[in-house]
Amino acid sequence: MNNQSQNASIVNRKSSAKENVGYIDPIVLSENTKTKVVLRGWYIRHSNHTEFKAKIESLAKPELGWIEIPEKTINLSGEATAKLAAELPKCLAISKEEDPGEYLTIKLSDGTANLEQLDPERVVSGLLEVLNQEGVAQHLNGKELGPELAKALRYSVRLTEMKTAMLELRGLLDGGVTLEKEYQA
Numbered sequence: 001m002n003n004q005s006q007n008a009s010i011v012n013r014k015s016s017a018k019e020n021v022g023y024i025d026p027i028v029l030s031e032n033t034k035t036k037v038v039l040r041g042w043y044i045r046h047s048n049h050t051e052f053k054a055k056i057e058s059l060a061k062p063e064l065g066w067i068e069i070p071e072k073t074i075n076l077s078g079e080a081t082a083k084l085a086a087e088l089p090k091c092l093a094i095s096k097e098e099d100p101g102e103y104l105t106i107k108l109s110d111g112t113a114n115l116e117q118l119d120p121e122r123v124v125s126g127l128l129e130v131l132n133q134e135g136v137a138q139h140l141n142g143k144e145l146g147p148e149l150a151k152a153l154r155y156s157v158r159l160t161e162m163k164t165a166m167l168e169l170r171g172l173l174d175g176g177v178t179l180e181k182e183y184q185a
Contacts, residue, residue, distance in 0.1 A: 020045040034061055051078035120152040
């Protein structure tokens with residue numbers, strides 16, 4: 001699938017016999033000679049919002065042709081469907097990486113990123129590794145990085161300074177240094 005088809009597509013939302021329920025045509029996720037996996041979706045209208053619920057269904061194909069014989073079904077609530085939709089792009093973003101490890105994924109399409117729920121030290125550590133790559137700092141030169149990122153960087157720098165000071169203090173105390181001038185250096 002190319003980027004253009006990922007960025008724009010047509011979804012046909014249909015009405016059902018129930019007034020507060022709509023649905024989409026099944027979307028084939030994968031298919032081979034023995035099975036077909038489809039996504040089925042429903043729009044459930046509540047008093048204050050509309051929820052999208054999904055079901056992933058595996059269908060068996062007998063030798064006579066496609067007769068939809070459900071083998072396995074996974075029903076997802078609206079919350080679970082939204083979480084799956086949010087997590088899949090993150091997982092796909094690192095699919096080209098060969099090595100196991102922790103990866104920081106940031107959607108920057110609108111020029112901002114919400115980093116508040118992340119550990120600032122880990123974010124800054126990851127970003128510093130990226131910034132040390134050839135050409136990255138040059139590319140970012142002159143771009144607005146946003147207040148959350150600047151705040152996280154400042155916080156991480158201050159935290160690193162405090163850790164360094166604590167290690168120095170611990171070293172002096174463990175070494176039996178008691179002169180005040182050594183601590184004020």
